Every structure is written in structure tokens, then in C-alpha cells.
Amino acid sequence: MSVSISQAPEAATQEDGETLLDVQHVKQHFPIRSGILNRTTAHVHAVDDVTFRLKKGETLGLVGESGCGKTTLSRTIMRLIEPTDGTIAFDGNDITRTGRRQLRPLRRDLQMVFQDPFASLNPRKRIREILAAPLELHGVAKGDVEKRTEDLIERVGLSREHVNRYPHEFSGGQRQRIGIARALALEPKLIVLDEPVSALDVSIQAQIVNLLEDLQDDFGLTYLFVAHDLSVVRHVSDRIAVMYLGKIMELSPSEELYVKPIHPYTAALLSAIPVPDPKLNRQRERIVVGGEPPSPVNPPSGCVFHTRCPRARDLCKVEVPRLSAYPNGHVAACHYPLNVTEAEVAASTKSPLSPVNSGDTQPERVEDPNAPLRSGVAVDAPSA
Amino acid sequence: MTQSQPLLDVQHLKVDFRTEDGVVHAVDDVSFQVQPGEVLAVVGESGSGKSVTAMTLMGLTRSPNAKFGGSAKLRDLDLVGATDEQLRKVRGKEIAMIFQDPMTSLNPVHRIGAQIVEQIQAHEDVSDAEARDRVVKLLERVGIPRAAERVDSYPHEFSGGMRQRVMIAMAMSNDPSLLIADEPTTALDVTIQAQILHEMRDLRERSNTAIILVTHDLGVVADIADRIAVMYSGRIVETGTLDEIFYDPQHPYTWGLLGSITRIDRERPKRLPSIPGSPPSLLAAPEGCHFRPRCRHEFGDCVKYPQLEGRIPESPGHDDRCWLPVEEKRKRREIAPGQIGLEMEGATA
Numbered sequence: 001m002s003v004s005i006s007q008a009p010e011a012a013t014q015e016d017g018e019t020l021l022d023v024q025h026v027k028q029h030f031p032i033r034s035g036i037l038n039r040t041t042a043h044v045h046a047v048d049d050v051t052f053r054l055k056k057g058e059t060l061g062l063v064g065e066s067g068c069g070k071t072t073l074s075r076t077i078m079r080l081i082e083p084t085d086g087t088i089a090f091d092g093n094d095i096t097r098t099g100r101r102q103l104r105p106l107r108r109d110l111q112m113v114f115q116d117p118f119a120s121l122n123p124r125k126r127i128r129e130i131l132a133a134p135l136e137l138h139g140v141a142k143g144d145v146e147k148r149t150e151d152l153i154e155r156v157g158l159s160r161e162h163v164n165r166y167p168h169e170f171s172g173g174q175r176q177r178i179g180i181a182r183a184l185a186l187e188p189k190l191i192v193l194d195e196p197v198s199a200l201d202v203s204i205q206a207q208i209v210n211l212l213e214d215l216q217d218d219f220g221l222t223y224l225f226v227a228h229d230l231s232v233v234r235h236v237s238d239r240i241a242v243m244y245l246g247k248i249m250e251l252s253p254s255e256e257l258y259v260k261p262i263h264p265y266t267a268a269l270l271s272a273i274p275v276p277d278p279k280l281n282r283q284r285e286r287i288v289v290g291g292e293p294p295s296p297v298n299p300p301s302g303c304v305f306h307t308r309c310p311r312a313r314d315l316c317k318v319e320v321p322r323l324s325a326y327p328n329g330h331v332a333a334c335h336y337p338l339n340v341t342e343a344e345v346a347a348s349t350k351s352p353l354s355p356v357n358s359g360d361t362q363p364e365r366v367e368d369p370n371a372p373l374r375s376g377v378a379v380d381a382p383s384a
Numbered sequence: 385m386t387q388s389q390p391l392l393d394v395q396h397l398k399v400d401f402r403t404e405d406g407v408v409h410a411v412d413d414v415s416f417q418v419q420p421g422e423v424l425a426v427v428g429e430s431g432s433g434k435s436v437t438a439m440t441l442m443g444l445t446r447s448p449n450a451k452f453g454g455s456a457k458l459r460d461l462d463l464v465g466a467t468d469e470q471l472r473k474v475r476g477k478e479i480a481m482i483f484q485d486p487m488t489s490l491n492p493v494h495r496i497g498a499q500i501v502e503q504i505q506a507h508e509d510v511s512d513a514e515a516r517d518r519v520v521k522l523l524e525r526v527g528i529p530r531a532a533e534r535v536d537s538y539p540h541e542f543s544g545g546m547r548q549r550v551m552i553a554m555a556m557s558n559d560p561s562l563l564i565a566d567e568p569t570t571a572l573d574v575t576i577q578a579q580i581l582h583e584m585r586d587l588r589e590r591s592n593t594a595i596i597l598v599t600h601d602l603g604v605v606a607d608i609a610d611r612i613a614v615m616y617s618g619r620i621v622e623t624g625t626l627d628e629i630f631y632d633p634q635h636p637y638t639w640g641l642l643g644s645i646t647r648i649d650r651e652r653p654k655r656l657p658s659i660p661g662s663p664p665s666l667l668a669a670p671e672g673c674h675f676r677p678r679c680r681h682e683f684g685d686c687v688k689y690p691q692l693e694g695r696i697p698e699s700p701g702h703d704d705r706c707w708l709p710v711e712e713k714r715k716r717r718e719i720a721p722g723q724i725g726l727e728m729e730g731a732t733a
Contacts, residue, residue, distance in 0.1 A: 065573035065574070065575065171662050172430070173662060174662070201600060202600060202645055203429060203658055204658075204662065205644070205646075206656035206658030207660075210656055213655070228574075230574075231603075234648060235656055258649075268575060269575065273603060275606065275648070276602040276603045278626045278627055279631075281606045289578075290579070
């Protein structure tokens, strides 16, 4: 699958493919209740104004650390929970407030593969029953179900005899194949993959990633691939979105993100991945971002990353950075971006993906933006 | 290979578990040594026996259904044959262990300070106040902010990374000479993982603690290890220094393992290389080489039991269990040049 990099600077507005999923300013705030009256005292800002579009046949990687809201966002898109605010359109239809009954036909098109292959298959059911359940629910004729389950199981690299076994008879990798077969059963348009390989051994991870790519080519699937680090996601994604504390920090064509991270958080994430090559590892300069993500109950003012960012200045504490659009559909929410030229900064515009409450300040290219970030614990903003 | 007396000398360690379905040979003839201050990484997939090996050293696998063979000498004490009383004296003091899941390895109903004080007082006769002071210093050392206050917190008030720091502080509380870390960063985010690895490197430099790091992540290994033992299906299939394993891997399983990691610093391949099939059942592993059924290079000799021995005259200490002649291995190695830094010197980035 080749990476298609759109030429238009505004990938979000001028699509060169048909939009399958359109997520606009989605917020997911969970109330915290306390006291005897059980009054809402605060909110967890799990997803805080996220906008993106997914084109047909595309794979978008959604990356972030635990608690950044990536799983909440994918569940919201699946309509397992109703968003607090914003709209979600799937295949041209607004599904934000669609009721349970009206959602049922839609569930055919929207499927999910879960992280834990040990917890996501019913241990009391044979594989045949697990795979047949979605087919029967959606009214596939009894006679066709058997044939279809056997085809499915073979398509994901297991054999026909396996349909009579129980989940415990399979290894983690095989179970994940079954989870994928179940998601495929109804020939969906979009599959949300929530960390599908995180629980697997490395040699098995590669098998599953390759299988997912084959299936995408064969069935023209669209993937939303959720992951907690940037290494696996690179192999499957056309574009990658990096989330932090409920917000999109950067969205970029996949390959470009690795050579030209614009947001310091992305750069820190990349730098934190140890390279499995001892000699290179010894030479490499590492950025150790100190501290931990702040609580999403009281997210920091301005840029949510400013408390840990080695480049943070006064402006970062005050103004929510807009998502600035750079060439190739690369957007990043940073006042003092990395790896950009003077011209690119000057030409950057406010992307329509930007949060509603973001400011309009043009990013500033700080002297020698290619210099490595200061290592060590996040420092206070230097008085500029 | 060894100049001084090793800190830990494991010879022909065997661990069998009796189960309803038969005998599981979880650890099958494992031998290795750890020098003081050295970091040995034990690498392998789930079910390779790496955790059982680590837990056996701590005496944590003892049960009526377990059968042990061989020896594991920590200086002069054989950890396999030691009585429970003898083990209790070295555990926590000479050897300490950090587990994968910091969420479940701390007692949720006790304050973290009290849990560490308990360990200190189990081995040393110190007053409560003195022990508490030491705990605060330990917590500061592993990077817990406001340690003097946090010492009275409960585990649930800490994040995963912070709990793992508490575990490290607890493990270090009696200055052990050997630290066994079983997947210490697997449950953590990458930025936190980088912090914890930094902490472990620091400890080793400051107190010359030897570390056995059990992991499946070769990136972490490249970051911190001095030597590597690759385990597959209960056996060490290859062992050598960090550079030997990464730049001159001998066993086809090691090739597969190195080849299937995803690299962020290289151009992405069209397809990820993977090892076909899955590891054999430890109830009925194949005869001879255990990797045989998944190996592309299987030939007649593979049904014979391969010893873990040095097969490369010029690098003693680099041992493996593959019957292929060395030149043949280097010729057939499936990892492309540059992929894992093989022949890196010649290649230009």
C-alpha cells in the first residue's frame, strides 16, 4: 500500500479521496460526582475538541500514552458512548445522536478489534459460535453462515477444523486472528483496531500486522489503528495523529512524522523509543521528558504539554496553540515548532482541525529550531 | 570468559512442573553466569522459560509439583538446593526482584513507606525512625518528588511509573548485589520507560549492582545490557555480548527475533519479516533442536540434541545451539545488511 501524500496544504478541506469518517470538534467529558447530593463537581476531559477526517481505504494511526484519550475517542467513534459535544459523520450520515435501534444497521459497517485477545472472546463458546453470532444477528441466512465462518477462519490464516475449538485452545496470536475474523464477518467499511498487537510477542506482532495489511488490500478496508507507541503504527499507517491529554498535538503523513516531527511531544515520544541497535543507541542523543502527564480533570492552561515541554515559554501557558497547517497536510499545535523553515512558519495557516478555543497566533521559529531539545526534567520557561 | 569469581553461576538448571496433562519442561538445561555489576538480558517470547528461570532464582517456583535440577550458586550458596530459611536470609538482602506489574506487586492496604520499612527491618536491626529516614532517601534517589510526604501514601495514589519507582526503591533498600527485573517497563509508557531505564542504569553505576533483566523488548536490551541470553522453549539458544548478538547473531531464532522488530530509524519495509508458526508446547517439545519446526534451515543434524557451546573460535563466550557450520550461518543469515546494523560500518545511512 503506497503512502498517498496529498499535495494540498489543507488535507482536511480539500480531500483527494472520499471521506468515510468525519469527526468534528468531538468532546468527551466524564462527570465526577461527589457529596451526598451526588452533584457533579468536576469533569474528566478525556477527549477535548478533536477533529479529523478519515478517507476510504486509508489507515490513520492514533498514538498517545495511557490516559491521553485515544481509547475513549475510538469508543466514541464506535458510538459505544455518546459524545459530550461535537459531531461524528460516518459515510455521509451524522451518527452523533443516533439512537440504539437506528445504530444497528450501522454496526455492520463499523467493527472493532480489541487489545486483549484473552478477554475479548467468550471462553464458553466455540469459535464457530463466536464467528456466527454477528452473522446471525444481522440476518445472514442460516445456510450461508457455516460456509461463511469457514471462509473467514481460513482467510485469517487458521484452518477449517479450528471452528470447533474453544478460545482457550489457542495462543494469543491465534486468538487475535479470531478477533479479526469476527470483525470481518459482516464486511465492515471501517475497523477500529484498539492496540491489536500490544499484547503479542514480537514475532507474532509482525504476523498480525502483515495479515491486517493483506486484508485491507483485499477488502478495501479503512482502519483506525490505536497504539501507545510510535514503532508498530508506522508500518500500517498512511497518516498518524499524536494525542496528548485529550487533544491532537500533531497529525502528519506517516513517514514524515518520523523524519520531521514538528511538535516537541512527538519528538520526545520518538526519542524515548530505544533503538534496537547498540552502536546507534550509544551515539544517539536522548530526550528524557521528565514528569508525567497532568490530570485530565484540571488540564493545564494554554498548551496542555507546557508543564513538561523543554521548549515552553510564557505564551504556551496562556494561549491554546492552534493547529497550524504546514505542507503535505502536516499539522501541529505548537507555538515554537521544531524542524520547520522560516518560510514554512510564515506560510502556515490555522488549520480547520484546530480546537474552537485555540488562539490565532502565528507560530514562531525560534533560533536554531533543529537543535536538540534540552534533556532532563522540564524546565520553567526562560524569561524571554 | 570469566576472570573473577562470578556473582551468580547457574549450571544446568532444570525446572519441571507436573500438570494434569503431563510434565512441562519449563526450564531445560540453562547455564549462565553473572559478574558483579553486569547487566544480563534474558530475552525470549512468552513461554520461553525466562520468567520461570528468574523466579526459580528467588525460590518462587517451589511447589509440590515442581522438580528442580542443576545448581544456581550465588557466591557460595546454591539457591536451588537452599533451605527456605537460607533463602529468606538472602532474599531482599542479596537478591531483589522487580516484577512486571507494579499495580499488583504492592500491598494496597499498607502505606508504601511501611512496606519498605518492613523489608529493611527484616534484614537489619534498625529503629523505625532510622528506617523511615532511609526510605525517604531511597524514594528521593529513584526520583519521587516530595518523597518526605509521599512516603505515607498508599499505592493507589501513585501512577504506574511511580509505583515501579517504589518497587525499585524497595528492591534497592538493602543494597542487593543482584537485582532481578522481570519485564520492569513492559506495562509503562515509552516516556516513563525511558525514565525507569535511566534509574536502573544509575543504580548499577552507583552501587555496582548486577542486574538480570528479563524482557522481550530488544530495544530496551540494546539500551542497557552488557550480555544477552536468548531463550526459546525452555533453553538458552544463544548467548554472547550485546554486540555479538546484535552484529553476529548465530541462531536462526535470534535472526527471526532481530528481524521482526520494528525500527523507527530505518526506512519501513514493505512487509514486516516474521517467524512463521508459533512456539512449541512445553509438554511435547520436538526432539533435538526445539526451533526445528519453525526453522527454514532445518537439515539432517537438527534431530540431535544441540549443546550450548562456543562454535566461533575467535569469540569465546559467544555460544549457541545451532548445528549449522558458522560460515554457513553467516551466509544464510536472513537479516538484510543494515537491518539490525549488520555490516553497518560499510553502509551509509
